[in-house]
Structures are given as structure tokens and as C-alpha cells.
Amino acid sequence: MDIRLSGISHSYDGFEVLRDITLDIPSGKIVCIVGPTGCGKSTLLRLIGGLERPAKGSVLQLGLPAEDCLNPLTYVFQDFALLPWRSVAGNISLVLEDHGMKKSAITEIVNNVLARTKLTEFARALPKQLSGGMKQRVAIARALAVKPAVMLMDEPLSALDSQTRELLMSDLVKLWTQQPFTAVYVTHNLDEAVRMGHSIVVLSRCPGKIREIIHLEKPLAERSYGDGELQFRQKYLWNLMRDEALAADAELVNV
Amino acid sequence: MSDVEETEIARQVAFRGGGFAPKPYRWIGLAVFVMLISLAELGTQNGFISPLTLPKPSDVFLKFRELYETGLLRKHLEPSLTRLAVGGALGATIGIAVGVLIGLFSYIRAGLVPLVAAIFPIPKIALLPLFVIWFGIDEASKYALIAFGTFTPTVVATYGAVDNVDRNLIRMAQSFGLSWKSIVRKIILPGAMPGILSGLRISLAIAIILLVAAEMLGAEYGIGAYILEAGSLYDLDRLFAGVVMLSLLGVLLSAVIGGIERYVLRWRT
Ligand SMILES: Nc1ncnc2c1ncn2[C@@H]1O[C@H](COP(=O)(O)OP(=O)(O)O)[C@@H](O)[C@H]1O
Ligand SMILES: [Mg+2]
Numbered sequence: 279m280d281i282r283l284s285g286i287s288h289s290y291d292g293f294e295v296l297r298d299i300t301l302d303i304p305s306g307k308i309v310c311i312v313g314p315t316g317c318g319k320s321t322l323l324r325l326i327g328g329l330e331r332p333a334k335g336s337v338l339q340l341g342l343p344a345e346d347c348l349n350p351l352t353y354v355f356q357d358f359a360l361l362p363w364r365s366v367a368g369n370i371s372l373v374l375e376d377h378g379m380k381k382s383a384i385t386e387i388v389n390n391v392l393a394r395t396k397l398t399e400f401a402r403a404l405p406k407q408l409s410g411g412m413k414q415r416v417a418i419a420r421a422l423a424v425k426p427a428v429m430l431m432d433e434p435l436s437a438l439d440s441q442t443r444e445l446l447m448s449d450l451v452k453l454w455t456q457q458p459f460t461a462v463y464v465t466h467n468l469d470e471a472v473r474m475g476h477s478i479v480v481l482s483r484c485p486g487k488i489r490e491i492i493h494l495e496k497p498l499a500e501r502s503y504g505d506g507e508l509q510f511r512q513k514y515l516w517n518l519m520r521d522e523a524l525a526a527d528a529e530l531v532n533v
Numbered sequence: 534m535s536d537v538e539e540t541e542i543a544r545q546v547a548f549r550g551g552g553f554a555p556k557p558y559r560w561i562g563l564a565v566f567v568m569l570i571s572l573a574e575l576g577t578q579n580g581f582i583s584p585l586t587l588p589k590p591s592d593v594f595l596k597f598r599e600l601y602e603t604g605l606l607r608k609h610l611e612p613s614l615t616r617l618a619v620g621g622a623l624g625a626t627i628g629i630a631v632g633v634l635i636g637l638f639s640y641i642r643a644g645l646v647p648l649v650a651a652i653f654p655i656p657k658i659a660l661l662p663l664f665v666i667w668f669g670i671d672e673a674s675k676y677a678l679i680a681f682g683t684f685t686p687t688v689v690a691t692y693g694a695v696d697n698v699d700r701n702l703i704r705m706a707q708s709f710g711l712s713w714k715s716i717v718r719k720i721i722l723p724g725a726m727p728g729i730l731s732g733l734r735i736s737l738a739i740a741i742i743l744l745v746a747a748e749m750l751g752a753e754y755g756i757g758a759y760i761l762e763a764g765s766l767y768d769l770d771r772l773f774a775g776v777v778m779l780s781l782l783g784v785l786l787s788a789v790i791g792g793i794e795r796y797v798l799r800w801r802t
Contacts, residue, residue: 327708349710359705363723363800372719373709406802424709 286335310475352426620679632691690732698724
């Protein structure tokens with residue numbers, strides 16, 4: 279299943295946030311979206327997943343999701359959004375309970391995704407007992423449990439320290455290599471973008487417009503920390519964004 | 534290096550952190566009680582405090598034992614506890630239900646919040662005559678009074694708690710396609726539980742106050758009737774025995790809610 283965004287614009291109370299975004303998200307690829315804070319990345323993601331309606335333009339699903347897909351468009355949030363009163367396993371089964379599945383089927387899926395995200399021994403732990411990195415692994419496991427056609431990830435690693443981020447990035451790459459998934463990966467971190475993205479969409483400052491899309495051919499598994507070619511690309515991205523970032527930083531926050 | 538140490542003044546950095554973090558010191562609460570009571574006992578024993586000012590704690594205790602042995606304690610406690618249980622449960626249940634409805638539906642909120650605000654400040658005891666006319670002089674009017682008194686604070690606490698449930702969790706649930714019913718049952722209700730329980734603490738204390746008031750205005754047996762009788766005879770020993778019953782009841786209820794909180798909210802940090 280592909281996603282096509284055609285001519286999307288959006289504004290909040292007359293304040294334009296996104297302007298004329300047209301973009302294809304091909305199946306099996308990770309599309310990174312980078313841009314300065316407040317340029318509308320989270321808004322764009324909410325529009326893609328149907329949590330908000332665009333003021334103009336449309337979001338199209340091309341083709342059908344796989345048979346066993348329970349929730350085609352699935353989010354991974356920056357703040358994890360785990361229920362503090364449910365255990366790790368309970369947080370994952372939460373999103374399966376509404377599908378009329380047998381208990382045994384639910385348990386099987388939960389165990390499967392816990393194993394894939396190396397969380398099996400934490401199944402009964404409560405979120406308050408977990409570190410930030412672990413919490414995000416739970417949120418990723420929860421997303422995998424519904425077999426999404428497209429994962430919508432909103433700065434999934436931004437709340438984590440850089441070492442944890444590095445570890446989780448390689449976990450994500452491994453997960454993708456085992457079983458390629460489609461993802462829109464929003465970040466403001468250029469290093470994450472060049473490590474995770476098959477293509478990188480650079481948005482301009484508010485209102486967010488597409489400035490440039492760059493494609494990276496190098497397979498995800500071969501990209502590593504401090505890779506020369508990636509750093510070159512990252513530098514290029516940084517030059518694109520620097521002036522925007524400077525201007526955005528000097529602006530009054532419109533909230 | 535040692536030259537520097539000799540010439541420069543070395544001072545320990547003064548500690549200025551700490552505090553603002555309540556710790557559980559249970560025995561201090563008990564010690565305060567014990568101290569106050571023994572002070573009163575000492576004072577009344579040696580005549581420093583006249584028996585007209587304060588009864589001797591030991592006399593109050595004796596009165597209590599007498600009450601227990603004659604079976605009067607039971608006779609007074611049983612109707613009181615029943616009234617408290619029935620009225621409190623009724624008021625709390627309806628209060629939580631209405632509070633959740635206000636929290637969930639904007640129309641119900643628009644219609645009921647002003648009404649609740651209007652009845653909240655009415656001293657409910659003033660309505661007892663009305664309840665007597667509506668429900669009769671018997672138990673029903675007392676149940677109604679206690680229920681009504683617990684209802685309003687519970688409603689306010691409950692819809693506040695529902696409003697405070699983390700919206701990000703609700704967005705998350707919607708993004709996974711959870712049904713409305715599941716969102717209410719699995720996210721809103723557990724998320725509102727801390728606020729509901731702390732509201733219940735206040736509601737139940739109010740219930741005890743109303744219980745006594747209702748029993749003072751018309752009951753043969755009950756803690757309130759007992760205290761009223763003792764008071765009109767200026768029998769301070771008996772009066773204090775009744776007051777002690779109320780305090781114990783308050784402590785007991787608070788402990789019960791504390792236990793429920795520790796169990797239901799064990800996920801909290
Ligand atoms: N629900 C909303 N109501 C009004 N303004 C909003 C809302 N959500 C976001 N905005 C505004 O839209 C702009 C883009 O926000 P957002 O999409 O969160 O940016 P990003 O994720 O790129 O940092 C910001 O200026 C923000 O203040
Ligand atoms: Mg954002």
C-alpha cells in the first residue's frame with residue numbers, strides 16, 4: 279500500500295502551517311521528513327494518519343493493505359503514549375483487544391512482538407519501571423503488533439539520550455531488514471535522517487513547503503555511525519536548513 | 534598544589550537542597566495523640582484543668598467500656614454505619630456516574646455544571662425538612678440527605694478528573710482504532726481514578742458530618758443522637774465518648790480509602 283499526498287495545505291485559525299505538500303510514500307521504504315521546529319511536521323503526520331482533516335488537498339491510500347493488517351496507519355509517538363496502569367504486555371494487548379480475537383491469538387502476537395523487540399523478560403513490568411529507551415521499544419512493539427501498512431513515527435527517538443538513540447536506531451534498521459516496513463519518519467535530527475531514510479524530505483520554515491527531496495541509495499544495513507558519505511549528505515542538509523533554523527530561532531513563538 | 538591550598542581559603546559548599554518531599558512518619562501522628570491525651574489526663578488528675586473544662590480521658594475511656602459492655606455502643610453504631618454506608622454509597626455512585634457523563638458529553642456538561650455549582654454551596658442540612666416531607670421521617674430521608682451531600686463534591690471531583698486524563702493517550706487510542714467504549718473503559722476511567730479517589734476522601738468526610746447532623750435532628754439511636762443527648766445534659770464524658778467514635782470513624786474511612794488507593798493506583802510513581 280502506498281500513500282499519496284496531493285496538494286495538502288493546512289492552517290490553524292488563519293495561521294498557515296503547511297502549503298501545497300505533494301509527496302508519494304512508496305511501500306517498503308522509509309521516508310524521513312526533516313525541518314525546523316514548528317514547520318508543521320507533526321501536523322503533516324496527523325493529516326496522513328487521519329487524526330486531522332487537511333484544509334486543502336487529500337491523502338490517498340493507493341492499493342489495499344495486507345489481509346492480516348489490523349491498523350493500516352499506525353503511529354509511534356515521541357512521548358511513547360503508554361498507559362501507566364498497564365504492564366508492557368498489557369499495553370500491547372490493548373490495541374489488539376478490539377478486533378474480536380481469541381485470547382490465545384492475542385497472547386501469541388504479543389509474545390511475538392516482544393521477542394522481536396527483545397522485551398520478553400519485561401512483559402510484566404509497568405512503564406514506570408522502564409527507561410526511556412525501553413518505553414519507546416514497547417511503543418514500537420505495540421505498533422508492530424497491529425501489522426501496520428505504514429508506520430507514522432513522530433520524532434520517535436527525540437526524547438532519548440544519544441547513546442540510547444544510537445542503539446534504537448540500529449534496532450529499527452534490523453527490524454526493517456528482517457521485514458521491510460513502510461514508514462514516515464519525522465525528525466529534526468539530521469543524523470537520524472541520513473541513517474534511517476531511503477529518501478529525505480526537507481521542509482522549509484513556517485508555512486512548511488517541500489524545499490527538496492534527496493534520495494539515499496546506500497542500503498540501511500550498511501549505514502553506520504560516522505560514515506563519510508552520510509556525513510557529506512548530512513552537511514549538505516545542514517547547509518540547506520541553517521538559514522531557516524536561524525530565522526526560526528529568532529522568531530516569536532506563535533502559540 | 535599544596536601552596537595553593539595554603540594560600541587560598543577552602544570552604545565546604547553549603548548544602549541548600551532537600552525538603553519539599555513528604556515522607557511517611559506514621560509514629561509521629563500517634564505520638565501527637567498520645568502526648569495530647571496524657572497532657573489532658575495529667576492536667577485533670579492534679580486539678581490544673583477543671584473537670585468542667587475537659588473530661589478526664591480515663592473517664593471517657595471508662596464510659597466507652599461501659600457503652601460497649603451494656604451493648605449500647607452497638608445499638609448506636611449500627612444504625613449510624615448503615616446510614617453512612619447506604620447514603621454514602623448512593624451519593625458516591627451517582628456522583629461518579631454523573632461526573633463521568635459531564636466529562637464525556639458537552640451537552641450534559643453545559644446543562645449540569647451550572648446546576649451543580651448552584652447546589653454545591655447549599656448547606657445540605659438546611660434541606661432536611663424538605664427531605665423529611667419527601668421521604669418521610671424514617672431512614673429514607675437520612676439516606677437522601679447523606680447521599681445528596683456526598684453527591685456534589687463527588688461530581689465536581691469526577692469531571693475534573695476526567696478532564697485531566699492525558700489527551701495524548703486518547704489520541705493514541707484513536708490512532709489504533711479503539712472503539713469509543715474501549716477508550717472510556719480502558720483509558721478515561723483508569724486515568725481519572727486518582728482524582729476520583731481523592732474526591733471521595735472529601736465526600737466521605739462530608740458524609741460523616743451530615744450523618745451526625747441528620748441524627749441530631751431526629752433519631753432515637755445513632756452517634757449523633759447520642760452526642761446530642763449527652764450535650765443537652767452537659768455530660769462531657771459521654772459527649773467526648775461520642776466525639777471519639779466520630780474521629781475513629783473518620784480515621785477508619787481515610788485508612789480504607791488509602792488502602793484502596795495503594796491497591797488501585799499502584800502503577801503511579
Ligand atoms: N492544534 C493546534 N492548534 C493551533 N495551532 C497548532 C496546533 N498544532 C500545531 N499548531 C501550530 O502549528 C505549527 C506547526 O506545529 P507542529 O506541526 O507541531 O510542528 P513541528 O512538529 O514541525 O515542530 C506550530 O506553529 C504550532 O504552534
Ligand atoms: Mg512535532
